[in-house]
Amino acid sequence: MENSDKTNVQICDTCCLCYGAKRALEGAINAKKQGKNVVLFKEILHNKRAVQTLTSLGILVKDNLSEFSTSDYVILRAHGEGKDTYKYLQENNISYLDLTCPNVLNINKLVEKMDNLGYKIILVGKYGYKTGKMHPEVLGTSKWCNNPIFIEDLEEVLSIPLDYDKYFLVVQTTFNQTKALKIIDGVKNRLKDKVFEYKNTTCSAQRLINEKSQLLAQKVDKMIVVGGKNSSNSKELFNNLQTIVTTYFAEDLSEVKALVKENKLVCGDKIGLTGGASTLIDELQEIKDYLLGALYE
Ligand code: SF4
Secondary structure (H helix, E strand, C coil): CCCCCHHHEEECCCCCCCHHHHHHHHHHHHHHHCCCCEEEECCCCCCHHHHHHHHHCCCEEECCHHHCCCCCEEEECCCCCCHHHHHHHHHCCCEEEECCCHHHHHHHHHHHHHHHCCCEEEEECCCCCCCCCCCHHHHHHHCCCCCCEEECCHHHHHHCCCCCCEEEEEECCCCCHHHHHHHHHHHHHHCCCCEEEEECCCCHHHHHHHHHHHHHHCCCCEEEEECCCCCHHHHHHHHHHHCCCEEEEECCHHHHHHHHHCCCCCCCCCEEEEECCCCCHHHHHHHHHHHHHHHHC
8 A cells, every 4th residue: 555645535624513513512511510410401412422422421311301300400402492391491490501503593583483473384304204203403493383384395395285374484404405495496486476485594504514525525536424323414415425426424433444344445545524513523533544544554
């Protein structure tokens, strides 16, 4: 293995932990350092490494509100929660720290406001149209209004009921931007005789990761997306990059090692590394160091 060109493995210059995810992770760690009995309400990030870091600090995860007691200091994660969660915690005198991403908080407030103004809310996002699994952010937002209309695929636009006078649409922050724009156009057309307002609330952090990763994908032979198997935005990134170049999805270093063992990554490959909004940059650096050592030294 003579080729030692370090540029053979490149990390995308805009990727990994977004502002909201970073804020949630650091907020939970700081609360623990202050001596609070920190308990997470559900996994804080779709990232194995982050969850392990928190567990090693003695931070527990509980999935049901009924499991909390007044001695817990509950952390609400970046994805956001429904109105019912806040009500439950307040009514039961359970203290909490709301680390919902400010972008998501704004969407939830807007949805509540427009619902109160009599608009029928259309929620574009992964509500489980085909998978039956609703994204936690969509679930949270849906609880700030009355019976929203969920749309995940363009084909569903034609079944939007026309019984309301005015409609307001928002989009899950990590939803595919191209798909969101097509759906918005479709809804405009469907509701051309109605009052229709919308806000494309896809997150710019997510968009930027996608755009920069796509640029890198055009310059390399193979891409690796590092992310949690249940991270919606990492999977989305993987799906997009696959259309440009051979792309592999890896949850951690051990899965990258397996790709090398299976000869899917070989010496001479120009490899690009990227990760979704819940991936830690340290993980990519570790993988880069490993690949340089395994393939090029
Ligand atoms: S992807 Fe955007 S909206 Fe979602 S947590 Fe990150 S910064 Fe917030």
